[in-house]
Amino acid sequence: MKLDARIPAGPLAEKWDKRRFDAKLVNPANKRKYKIIVVGTGLAGASAAATLAEQGFAVESFCYQDSPRRAHSIAAQGGINAAKNYPNDGDSVQRLFYDTVKGGDFRSREANVYRLAQISSSIIDQCVAQGVPFAREYAGYLDNRSFGGAQVSRTFYARGQTGQQLLLGAYQALERQIGLGTVKMFPRTEMLDLVLVDGAAKGITVRDMVTGQISSYAGDAVVLATGGYGNVFYLSTNAKGCNATAIWRAYKKGAGFANPCYTQIHPTCIPVSGDYQSKLTLMSESLRNDGRVWASKLKNDKRPPEAIPEAERDYFLERKYPSYGNLAPRDISSRAAKEACDDGRGAGEAGLGVYLDFADAIKRLGEKTIREKYGNLFHMYAKITGEDPYKSPMRIYPAVHYTMGGLWVDYDLMSTVPGLFVLGEANFSDHGANRLGASALMQGLADGYFILPATIADYLARLKPGAVKTDHAEFRKAETQTGDLVKKMLSINGKRTVDDFHRELGKIMWNDCGMARSEASLKHALQKIPEIRAEFWKNVKVAGANEELNQSLEKAGRVADFLEFGELLVRDALERRESCGGHFRVEYQTEEGEARRDDENFCHSAVWEYQGEGKTPVRHQEPLIYENVHLAARSYK
Amino acid sequence: MNLVLHVWRQKNNSEKGKMVRYEAQDINPHMSFLEMLDVVNERLIQKGEDPVAFDHDCREGICGACSLTINGRPHGPERGTTVCQLHMRHFKDGEEIYIEPWRAKAFPVIKDLVVARQAFDRIIQSGGFVSVKTGSAQDANTILIGKDTADKAMDAAACIGCGACVAACPNASAMLFVAAKVSHLALMPQGQVEKQKRVLNMVRTMDNENFGNCTNHYECEAACPKEISVDFIAQMNREYLHASINEKR
Ligand SMILES: Cc1cc2nc3c(=O)[nH]c(=O)nc-3n(C[C@H](O)[C@H](O)[C@H](O)COP(=O)(O)OP(=O)(O)OC[C@H]3O[C@@H](n4cnc5c(N)ncnc54)[C@H](O)[C@@H]3O)c2cc1C
Ligand code: FES
Numbered sequence: 001m002k003l004d005a006r007i008p009a010g011p012l013a014e015k016w017d018k019r020r021f022d023a024k025l026v027n028p029a030n031k032r033k034y035k036i037i038v039v040g041t042g043l044a045g046a047s048a049a050a051t052l053a054e055q056g057f058a059v060e061s062f063c064y065q066d067s068p069r070r071a072h073s074i075a076a077q078g079g080i081n082a083a084k085n086y087p088n089d090g091d092s093v094q095r096l097f098y099d100t101v102k103g104g105d106f107r108s109r110e111a112n113v114y115r116l117a118q119i120s121s122s123i124i125d126q127c128v129a130q131g132v133p134f135a136r137e138y139a140g141y142l143d144n145r146s147f148g149g150a151q152v153s154r155t156f157y158a159r160g161q162t163g164q165q166l167l168l169g170a171y172q173a174l175e176r177q178i179g180l181g182t183v184k185m186f187p188r189t190e191m192l193d194l195v196l197v198d199g200a201a202k203g204i205t206v207r208d209m210v211t212g213q214i215s216s217y218a219g220d221a222v223v224l225a226t227g228g229y230g231n232v233f234y235l236s237t238n239a240k241g242c243n244a245t246a247i248w249r250a251y252k253k254g255a256g257f258a259n260p261c262y263t264q265i266h267p268t269c270i271p272v273s274g275d276y277q278s279k280l281t282l283m284s285e286s287l288r289n290d291g292r293v294w295a296s297k298l299k300n301d302k303r304p305p306e307a308i309p310e311a312e313r314d315y316f317l318e319r320k321y322p323s324y325g326n327l328a329p330r331d332i333s334s335r336a337a338k339e340a341c342d343d344g345r346g347a348g349e350a351g352l353g354v355y356l357d358f359a360d361a362i363k364r365l366g367e368k369t370i371r372e373k374y375g376n377l378f379h380m381y382a383k384i385t386g387e388d389p390y391k392s393p394m395r396i397y398p399a400v401h402y403t404m405g406g407l408w409v410d411y412d413l414m415s416t417v418p419g420l421f422v423l424g425e426a427n428f429s430d431h432g433a434n435r436l437g438a439s440a441l442m443q444g445l446a447d448g449y450f451i452l453p454a455t456i457a458d459y460l461a462r463l464k465p466g467a468v469k470t471d472h473a474e475f476r477k478a479e480t481q482t483g484d485l486v487k488k489m490l491s492i493n494g495k496r497t498v499d500d501f502h503r504e505l506g507k508i509m510w511n512d513c514g515m516a517r518s519e520a521s522l523k524h525a526l527q528k529i530p531e532i533r534a535e536f537w538k539n540v541k542v543a544g545a546n547e548e549l550n551q552s553l554e555k556a557g558r559v560a561d562f563l564e565f566g567e568l569l570v571r572d573a574l575e576r577r578e579s580c581g582g583h584f585r586v587e588y589q590t591e592e593g594e595a596r597r598d599d600e601n602f603c604h605s606a607v608w609e610y611q612g613e614g615k616t617p618v619r620h621q622e623p624l625i626y627e628n629v630h631l632a633a634r635s636y637k
Numbered sequence: 638m639n640l641v642l643h644v645w646r647q648k649n650n651s652e653k654g655k656m657v658r659y660e661a662q663d664i665n666p667h668m669s670f671l672e673m674l675d676v677v678n679e680r681l682i683q684k685g686e687d688p689v690a691f692d693h694d695c696r697e698g699i700c701g702a703c704s705l706t707i708n709g710r711p712h713g714p715e716r717g718t719t720v721c722q723l724h725m726r727h728f729k730d731g732e733e734i735y736i737e738p739w740r741a742k743a744f745p746v747i748k749d750l751v752v753a754r755q756a757f758d759r760i761i762q763s764g765g766f767v768s769v770k771t772g773s774a775q776d777a778n779t780i781l782i783g784k785d786t787a788d789k790a791m792d793a794a795a796c797i798g799c800g801a802c803v804a805a806c807p808n809a810s811a812m813l814f815v816a817a818k819v820s821h822l823a824l825m826p827q828g829q830v831e832k833q834k835r836v837l838n839m840v841r842t843m844d845n846e847n848f849g850n851c852t853n854h855y856e857c858e859a860a861c862p863k864e865i866s867v868d869f870i871a872q873m874n875r876e877y878l879h880a881s882i883n884e885k886r
Binding site for chain 2: 142
C-alpha cells in the first residue's frame with residue numbers, strides 16, 4: 001500500500017492555493033458527462049452533492065433514511081467553529097489551526113488542518129446566505145460562544161440546534177438540485193459494497209430497503225460521506241442507524257483504514273439508567289460555558305447534591321486545569337470525571353456520574369437568560385430523567401460520541417483506492433487523536449462545499465467519462481456476494497437476536513477499549529470478539545425475508561460488520577503503545593495521570609491494509625511532519 | 638408495569654392491514670416508548686414472529702423519523718414531545734395503548750407503522766431554499782438581522798419535518814409544514830428575492846401531492862413536537878395572497 005499524502009510544497013499558508021492552481025479542470029461542457037456517486041446526505045455528503053451538481057456534474061445521492069434531511073448531522077447541538085474573529089478577541093486562522101493541532105494531541109496533518117482553518121470563514125458566509133438562522137446580537141450581528149479547548153469565542157450557533165439548521169441549509173441546496181434534475185436521490189437505499197474495476201472505484205452495490213432488491217450503480221468516482229463508527233460500542237450518542245458498513249466494505253476492497261483506535265468519549269452525557277437502554281443522550285458542550293462540573297470530596301456520598309455544602313465539593317476541572325477550567329478539552333474532561341468516579345466519589349445509585357451545576361450561572365445571569373441559551377437542552381434533560389435541572393444540578397457521565405479515525409485520505413480527500421473519495425466523519429483527516437467541540441460540523445462542510453469540489457476534477461479530468469457501466473462483470477460478482485451474505489444471515493435461524501450480540505460486543509468494547517485501555521484489556525478483547533463473531537454466524541436469529549422492509553436484517557448486516565471492525569479498532573489500540581488524545585493507555589501516563597505521548601515512536605498515523613478473511617491486517621505508517629508547530633506536551637493548566 | 642398494545646400490522650403497501658393485540662409485560666417506566674417497542678420486538682423475534690416495523694433514528698427528538706400515532710394522537714399524549722422522547726412513566730400500569738401509523742393519503746403505508754413522506758421533500762424541491770451557489774456568498778456580517786427577527790425565523794425553522802401536523806389534521810393538510818418553511822425564509826433578508834415565486838410553487842406542489850385543505854382546526858399546532866405556531870399559517874396566507882395578486886398583474 002502506497003501512502004502518498006500529496007501535500008503541496010511551499011509555505012503552509014499557500015499550499016491550498018497552490019493545489020487548486022495545479023489541479024486539472026474539467027471543461028464546463030463536459031462536466032455533465034461525468035457521473036459521481038455520493039453516499040451519505042449528512043453535512044459532508046449533502047453539501048458535496050449539491051455543490052458538485054451546481055458545478056455541472058451528474059450526481060447520484062444515497063442515504064438509508066426516508067429523507068436526506070434526517071442524516072445524523074441533524075442531531076448536532078452546540079455549534080460550528082470559524083476563525084472570523086468577530087469578537088475581536090485575538091482569533092486568527094493561525095490560532096484555529098494551532099488549537100486544532102494541539103487539541104488533536106499533535107496527531108494530525110498540518111497542511112490539512114491549516115486548510116480547514118482557512119476555509120472556516122467561507123462556510124459561515126455560505127450558510128448565512130442560505131438563510132441559516134444563526135443566533136444574533138441585538139444589533140443584528142452574528143453571536144459567538146466558546147467551546148472546549150479554546151480561549152476565544154469562535155463558535156457560531158443556532159440555539160441548541162446548530163446541526164439541524166446547517167443540515168437543512170445543505171439539504172435545501174440538495175433538494176434544489178434534485179428539482180433541477182442534476183441530482184438523482186435514492187433514499188432508503190443502503191450501500192452494501194464498493195465495486196472496483198481495474199483497481200479504481202467505479203460504483204456501488206445497494207439494497208433497496210423497501211423491496212429488498214439488490215442492484216448496482218456505476219459512476220466515474222465514488223464519494224463516501226457515511227459518518228462515524230461510534231455505534232461499535234452499542235451505546236453511544238449516535239443515531240441508531242449510524243454504521244461502519246460502507247467504510248468497512250471499502251476497507252475490504254483495499255481502502256486503507258487510519259487510526260481506528262482514535263475514538264472520542266464526550267464528558268457530558270446523561271448517564272446510563274438500565275439494561276434496556278438503546279442509546280445515550282448528549283448534553284452539549286456549550287453547557288460548560290456556564291455550568292460548573294463537580295463531584296463530592298467524600299467517598300460514597302449518597303446525599304442529594306443540594307445537601308452537599310460548598311466546602312465539600314470538588315470542582316475538579318477548575319482545580320486541575322485552572323486556565324481552561326470547565327472548558328478543558330473533551331478527552332481530558334472525560335478522564336477527570338472517570339477518575340472521580342473510580343475514586344468512589346461518583347453521584348447517583350451506581351456512582352457513575354458527576355454534577356454539572358448551573359446554580360451560580362442562574363444567580364449571576366437569571367433563569368431567563370439561561371433558559372434562552374440552553375432551554376431545549378434543559379427540556380430534553382428533564383424529559384429523559386424526570387428531574388428539573390433549573391432546581392438541582394444535572395448528572396452527567398462520559399459516553400462514546402465521535403470517531404476521529406476513518407478511511408485514510410490524501411490531501412485531495414482521495415483514499416488509497418483511486419476514485420474513492422471520503423468526506424466528513426468517515427475519513428480520518430483533521431482531528432488527530434481528539435476532536436475539539438464544534439469542529440466536526442466545520443470539517444464536514446469544508447470537505448463538502450469547498451475541498452472535494454476543488455480536487456475531484458483533477459482526478460476526473462484524467463478519465464474518459466462513463467467508461468464503465470453496470471453490465472461489467474464486477475457488478476454481477478458484487479451483487480451475487482451481497483445476495484449470498486443476506487441469504488446466509490436469514491438462514492441461520494439461531495437463538496439470539498441481533499441486538500443481543502450488539503450489546504455483548506458493546507460491553508467488551510467499552511470495558512476493554514473505552515476510556516482506559518491496557519495491554520491486558522485489549523488482549524482480552526482480541527480474544528473475545530472473534531468468539532462473539534463466530535457465535536453470531538452460528539446462532540443469530542434474523543426475522544423475516546429479504547424481499548420486504550426488514551429492519552432486523554438491516555441491523556444484522558451492520559452488526560456483522562461491527563463484529564469485524566471492532567477487532568481492528570482494538571488491534572490498533574494495542575499497537576499504539578502511547579497515550580494521546582482519546583486513546584489512553586494506562587501504561588503510558590505521567591505521574592499526574594495525564595496522557596504521555598511517545599513522539600519518537602508514534603508520531604505517525606497508523607493505516608491498516610486488509611489481507612483477506614482470517615488474516616492479520618498489515619499496519620503501515622504515514623509519518624507526521626511538523627514544520628510549523630512545535631511538538632509540545634499538551635497542557636491546559 | 639404491564640401493558641396491552643394494539644398495533645397496526647400491514648405487510649406492505651398493497652395488502653390490507655389490521656390491529657393486532659400484544660401483551661407487553663415487565664416494562665420499566667423509565668424506558669422511552671421506542672425502547673418499550675424494542676423489548677416487544679425482541680420477544681417477537683425470539684418467538685419466531687415478525688417484529689413491528691417503525692421509523693426512528695436519532696431518538697433525541699430532532700431527526701423527525703419517528704412517527705407513531707398513540708391512542709389517536711400523533712406522537713402521543715405529551716405536548717411538545719416526539720414519540721422517541723416520550724417515556725413510559727406517562728402511562729398507567731395495565732393501560733391499553735393503540736399504536737397506528739400516520740394516517741394521510743399523501744403518506745402511504747410501506748409496512749406496519751412506516752409511511753412514505755417523500756411528498757415533503759418534493760415540496761421543498763419546488764422552492765424551499767435560497768438559490769445561492771456555493772462560493773458566491775458575501776461576508777456573513779454584511780447581512781444584519783435583528784435578534785427578534787432571527788429568533789422568529791428560528792422558531793419557524795425548528796420544524797423537523799416529521800409530518801405529525803398532517804397526521805393530526807382532519808383534512809390531512811400540510812399547511813403548517815409549508816408555512817414553517819415559507820415563513821422561515823420570508824422573514825429573513827436572504828429569502829426576499831425569491832419570496833413570491835417560492836410561496837406560489839410550494840403551495841401548488843402541496844396541492845398536487847394529495848394533501849387536504851386547511852379549514853382552521855389547528856390540530857396541527859397541538860400535535861407539533863416543536864410547538865410551531867399556527868401564526869405562521871397566517872403569515873404564509875399573506876405571502877400567498879400578495880404573490881398571487883402580483884402574479885396576475
Ligand atoms: C448528539 C451529537 C451532537 C453533536 N454536536 C456537534 C456540535 O455541536 N458541533 C460539531 O462540530 N459536531 C457535533 N457532533 C458531531 C457531528 O454531528 C458529526 O460528526 C457530523 O455531523 C458527521 O457528519 P457526516 O456528514 O460526516 O455524517 P452523518 O451526518 O452521520 O451522515 C451519514 C450519512 O450517510 C448515510 N449512510 C451511512 N451509511 C450508509 C450506507 N451504508 N448506505 C447508504 N447511506 C449510508 C446516512 O444515511 C447519512 O445520510 C455531534 C454529534 C452527535 C452525535
Ligand atoms: S427518532 Fe429522531 S425524532 Fe424521534
